[in-house]
Amino acid sequence: MRTIEWRKYPQPRIRHHTNPQVYLPRAQLRVVPPNYPPLIEELDWGALFANARAPSVLDIGCGMGRFLLEYALNHPAENILGLEVRKPAVEWITRVIAGEGIGNAAAIWYSVANGLGFLQSNSLRAVTYFFPDPWFKKRHAKRRAFTLALVQEIWRVLEQGGGLYLMTDVPTVDAYQREILRQHGGFSIEEIAGDDQWFCEQTDHERFCRSKGIPYVRLRCIKR
Structure with missing residues (x-):
């Protein structure tokens, strides 16, 4: 598997939250904070990808982009787009893309x-959609991005038989996501145990879980 010499790109200190x-959603805000990501109605794929084609893979909440970038390196025929709410993370990913000459990966500053x-x-x-913020407190649950509305949007943009892939190490988040998927009803859900049925690329958090022996759940949800 191809990877990147990460030490060439020192990561900035970025707050997790x-x-x-x-x-x-911006429509729900009375006052829009200055650091709110811009709304996007249309994207110029020629400005994002070397082949000017639309992406075939979407990484929601791509974080610092380890999975995004390594996936792009190992699947040069596919374009992968990452979405991330933290602007410094997107800027760092963009620098790595430029430094490595990766023409099939892009990240944008956006709130899904x-x-x-x-x-x-x-x-x-x-x-x-890997290892999202758990937002443990009940009053913070509305901040969870994984809503029925988002699942419907994911269902819409996926091709027939396409997959939504989920990972979390928080049992309550797993239960919450399964319930949202049950309410939607547009996916068949399978829990994946074997690495041979999953991506070979890993997120930073997945690597952390493996190193510490922390259990986590992987779901493959196929569009019906």
Whole structure:
């Protein structure tokens, strides 16, 4: 598997949590904070990808981009787009993309709470949503990006038979996500145990879980 010499790109110090309002749809905010990601209605794929084609894989909440970038390196025929609410993370990923000359990966500063209107229906092969913020407190649950509205948007942009891939090490988040998927009803759900049925690329948090022996759940949800 191809990878990147990460030490060439020192990571900036970035707070794990940002302004909680960025996790809410802009239409729900009375006052929009200055660090709220811009709304996006359309994207110029020629400005993001070397082949000027739309992505076939979407990585929601791509973090610092380890999975995104290594996936792009190992699947040069596919374009992968990452969405992330923390602007410094997107800027760092963009520097790595430029430094490594990766033409099939891009990351944009965006809050997925505002939907996926810039993506065509039935256009994606896969959507990944790995280790989201758990928002443990009940009053903070509304900040969870994984809502029925988002699942409907993911269902819309996936091609028939395409997959939504989920990972979490928080049992309550796993239960919450399964319930949202049950309410939607548009996916068949399978828990994946074997590595041979999953991506060979790993997120930073997945690597951490493996190193510490922390159990986590992997779900493959196929569009019906």
